[in-house]
Amino acid sequence: MAHPEEASLFEGAPAIAFTLAATGQRRALAVLDEHVEKITRSRLETAHQRMARGELADKREFDLIGGLTGLGVYLLHRSTTDDALCEALRYLVCLTQPHPDGQPGWWAAHGPTGSGPAWRDGHGNLGMAHGIAGPLTLLSLALRRGLVVSGQAAAIDRICQWLDRWRCGVPPKAWWPEVIGHADHARGAVHQPGPARPSWCYGTPGIARAQQVAGLALGDRPRQRLAENILAWCLTDEQQLAQLSDVSLCRGWAGVVHTAWRASRHNDQLAATLPRLRGGLNAHLARQPPSECGPLTGATGVMLAQRVARTNTPPITQWDTCLLLND
Secondary structure, eight states, X not given: OOOTTTOBTTBSXXXXXXXXXXXXXXXXHHHHHHHHHHHHHHHHHHHHHHHHTTOOBOHHHHOTTTSHHHHHHHHHXXXXXXXXXXXXXXXXXXXXXXXXXSOOTTOBSSBTTBOOGGGTTOEEEOOTTTSTHHHHHHHHHHHHTTOOOTTHHHHHHHHHHHHHHTOEEETTEEEOXXXXXXXXXXXXXXXXXXXXXXXXXXXXXXXXXXXXXXXXXXXXXXXXXXXXXXXXXXXXXXXXXTTOOSOXXXXXXXXXXXHHHHHHTTXXXXXXXXXXXXXXXXXXXXXXXXXXXXXXXXXXXHHHHHHHHHHTSOOTTOGGGGGTOOO
C-alpha cells in the first residue's frame, strides 16, 4: 500500500476505499475512511506549511490524480466526513489566491512532466487531471450540494476568470491550451498555434465540462452556455478529433464520449454529437484495442464508458466520480 504522502484517489488506501464504496462493499469502509481522513489532514498540513514559506506548489499537491483534489473527491463521494472535506475546500480556496508576481496560486514549481530548462520557472496547468480544472470542478460540485466554506464562490470565479484569460480563438470556435509556461505568462499569449488533442485529461472537453459545472453551481447561465457551445464545436471539429490516437478514458475516445455524455444531460446540442462520437470510439476500438486493463488507460474504462453511452443511463456505481464528471 502506498505511503501516506504518496496515497491518492488512484493509489493506496483512498483508491481501495473508493473502489469499495463504488461497488457497495461497505464493511471495511469505516476503517478506511479513518485512514483517508488522516492522509488528507497530513497532506493539508504539508500544503499549508509550503504556502507559509511562500514556495510554489507541486501539481501533485493539489491535482485530481495524485493530490488533495482527488482526496476531496473521495470525501465528497462518501458524504460522511464533512469536516475533512471542508478543510480540503478551504485549502483550495487559499490555492486560488495569486502570488505577488501575479501568477496564480496553483502555478506549479516544475513542468507538466518534471523539471527541465523549458520549465525552470514552472507552469500553469489548465487540465482536469493535473491542472486547475479539477479543483474548479470539486469546488463547484461541493457548492451545488450545499457544502460551502468562506470564499468558495469567489474562488470558483477567480479560476473561471483565469480560464477566460487564457481561452484562445473566438467562441464558439475557441479552445484552451493544455499548459502555459513562464514565457506565455510574461507576454500574455500562448505559443501554441491551435487546439491540441481534445482529451478529458488535458484538453478542451475536460476544461469546458469544468466550466459548465461552475456555471451550474454559480447560477451563471452565460458561462454554462458558453462552455457548452465551445464543447459542441470541439466535438464536431474533425481536425481536433483526428488528434485522438487511442480509445482510453484518460487521453482518448472513451473519455471524450463520456465527458460529452455527462455534459449533454444539460444541453440537447451536445446530445446530438453523441452518435458520431460513439461511432468514432467503436471504429478506433476495432482498429486498435487497448493493450492495458486498467480504468484510466485500459479496457476497463473503455467498457464502462461504452455501457453508459449504450444505455443512456448514469452508472449505478458512480464510477465516474473519480473523473469529476458526475453531477
